[in-house]
Amino acid sequence: MAADGTWETVIGLEVHAQILSASKLFSGASAAYGGAPNAQVSAVDAGMPGMLPVINMTCIEQAVRSGLAIDGRINRRSVFDRKNYFYPDLPQGYQISQYKQPLVSDGHIDIELDDGSVKRIRIERLHVEQDAGKSLHDRDPGRSLVDLNRSGVGLMEIVSHPDLASAGEAALYVGALRSILRYAGTCDGNMQEGSLRVDANVSVRRPGEALGIRCEIKNLNSLKFLQRAIDHESRRQVDILEAGGRVVQETRLFDVQRNETRGMRSKEDAQDYRYFPDPDLLPLELDAAWVDAIAASMPELPGARRQRFMSEHGLDAYDAGVLVAERENADYFEEVARGRDSKLAANWVMSELFGRLNHAGIGIAESPVAAAALGGLIDLVADGTISGRMAKDVFAEMFESGDDAASIVEKKGLRQVTDEARIGVMVDDVLAAHVDKVAEYRAGRTKLFGFFVGQVMKASGGRANPKAVNAILRTRLDA
């Protein structure tokens, strides 16, 4: 929108990230995805009479780790509140969340824009809350079905400031956040399964004006939809304003089929959540030493790793960025690069390996070529056992068969011929077989040199060391 300069879009995101844990936030039922309807539900998750919540401390530890990963301030005292509203997938009639005193405050994430500049997106808060169950509206014409398997699963709600100016920036931010949480090991980031869901608060304004009326688009579960929804919504608002109308603050849904947003019927009447501290739970007070221990155990995060790839491995910003985006890729690269030429390793991983993985439509976890095996191939080129050209064929073979480079080279007898005597014999045979051409060459048609090289390589089945071939031909022809 900002493109034409007359309007700018202002976006704030609320990301709901499922905490990676075995059991739910307040019950011992499984937090795993899927499962037969209501098979992963305890009496607590079903809001049965007399049931009480007991907090899963691992979920809090995960949220603290996430808070540290976004450079947030961990609040040693936070409070669980009840957010009261009626909905069939909310069995208790309230969601246990954190309102006035969240677990984490004031974090940030830096995103790199297309022009290479870095933009800091401020994060207002990260709080812990329960997920709701699932209402299935399409299974049955007249009725909705409710499955509570997700009810009570631990979530982190991560709320950004309205610092994002375009759908593109929003996607970069969510991508960076997802990567950080996956590095921290606190969320699997699987958007298809709903482990990461985005609510986008979108408004538009004339440059320099105060913030406009915003609309909240709920439950965007892919980066593609996130961008399409934001683009559509900002265009919709601009159209309204340019037609002299006013935007109504409301909650909207993105209709994937129609590729447009529409108001949510279920959110029509004004909400009054009547937050108050949950009397079934005491305030959550964290011991400083406990928090420090978590801080001390933090893994290297994407930003730092990217810097290290540039300084330590001499990669350029782009390559480093591509390699660190997914932790598994970065780990793979580092294993390949260990004790080898980093740039060469990066090239093999990014061009050859990623190319074939994409083509095969599989992730690096399923790669038939292990990091050690790729390293072995690179070593064979380095010590001259095979030529760089031949290495590509060997890699293809490795990807197909899963065998390691050395055994393929042996099996197929691809070992390079460097022995001068043997090459000399081949050269002499070729020259003997083309006496006429030799005469033309000596008469001045020196461009025939390439022809002789080709013949010798052909005779050697491509295995003769090209440098040696050239040298010997020169001595023989130019003598």
Place this chain on the structure above:
Amino acid sequence: MKFDKDTVARVARLARIATTDEERERLSRELSAILEWIDALSEVDTDGVAPMTSVAAMALKSRGDAVTDGGMAGNITANAPASAGGCFVVPKVVE
């Protein structure tokens, strides 16, 4: 009338309780009387007094991250007025 009929209607809507006009009339009287009586609290000086958060002094209890519950879909829906395919059934919800 602190708690006029419109307020009763608004609050009853929030609490999802249907009320008739006569009920709103009666509730408006009763609830207003209760509120006036409650307003005595404003006399108490509570400056710098922290709201009570835990009745008995104790630390928050917690659980380890183990799967110890669930696997009883039958029990979960056993009391449901309406269920189908292991799910609870409610009137069509239009989002």
Place this chain on the structure above:
Amino acid sequence: MRTATGLTISHARDLLARGELSSRELVEAHLAAMERHRGLNAFITETPERARDLAEASDRRRRNGEAGRLEGIPVAVKDLFCTKDIPTTAGSRILEGFRPFYESTVTANMLREGAVMLGKTNLDEFAMGSSNLTSHHGPVVNPWRAGGDPRTRVPGGSSGGSAAAVAARMAMGATGTDTGGSIRQPAAFTGTVGLKPTYGRCSRWGIIAFASSLDQAGTLTRTVRDAAIMLGAMAGHDPMDSTSADVAVADFEDGLEDGVEGLTIGVPKEYRVDGMPAEIDALWQRGIAWLEDQGASVREVSLPHTGYALPAYYIVAPAEASSNLARYDGVRYGLRCEADDLATMYERTRAAGFGAEVKRRILIGTYVLSEGYFDAYYLKAQRVRTRIAGDFDEAWRSVDALLTPTTPAAAFAADSPPDDPVSMYLNDVFTVPASLAGLPAISVPAGFDAGGLPLGLQVISRAFDEARVLRVARAIERAAAVDPVPEGF
């Protein structure tokens, strides 16, 4: 076996131990009494077959030399405790047909100690009331009548069914829950002993919630010793209740007879409210004299914020209730009034399922939590609550326990209850402060009013010092020497 129903738990325990009585005999006698006095409507659900099975199992255990603290003792359970496979109603229509698949921690503890459950007792709907007139299953009749007055009396509430069952010798003891006086007030109205332990002493897991920060399970018995025995079987830390206290459970019978020699008892002057009936004041003075005669020193203390306890209570309790009762929506259990759209289904179900008093409290609670009112009401009330708790802490610096009347009057006639909600709420004026502070308190029978209706005195002490509460109550019980038995029971 008619006389068996007249036994106290402690006496029956001795007879059972000596083999002079079997649990089966004891239980049959109480089942017969339940049948005879069904007119009192003290029970919502009777479980005689289960009671007989439990009794036989208990006698078998005893023959094998095993015996829990309540081995073979027939008890009643307030129908607010979830009991596995047995209908649990909270006295409300909205829980019609609900059968829990789980057993509350407190009743599970009692079963482990050998108790024999006779049935589920009637109560004010969702424990909201002081009369037992708000139950969907009809009012409970107090076995006591005033001399020369044919009108039936209320048993008090909300644990009125439990109190009536114990007073009428249908059960040797019963569980109750106390949020603002729901054990102590009915105990006073029925001439029984009602103990509300410290908040956190008994697990709330499996007890249908009214006001989470106030609800506490306790006992209704005929003697103070019986209260000590029952509490010992009910109490204990529960990892499934985040507010359950991890405090060791002593044998509450220890030191029960130690008396009050050397104790300092406080008499809070703010409890001498205007218009307190002369006979209540006289009862209070008598109680003071009894304790002094037994060697206690009595002094007046001040609890300056007492007058604000009831208003604070009527903000905090309804606020929590409005949220706790949101789960009754016709989706997962209980009553459901069908409709084409969800909102109408919710509104019809809750309109039909909840009674007038419950609706009043849900609406008040919803209002005080709503946008713009939270600070002025809920937060303010919780600050006042801190002040009230502070008053007690101050008192403990100079006294060991407090003595007050339990109620401002004896049981009122069922046909002429206080005519507006607020004056009905005033029933709890003496019991609510200890509830707000989470302190242990007991009501012990201490005499009768002019009409011969029982009256009770209340003893309050420090958090987790139930032993002292019981010890002081026992001293009053000994001196009062009333063995209140309603005529014809």
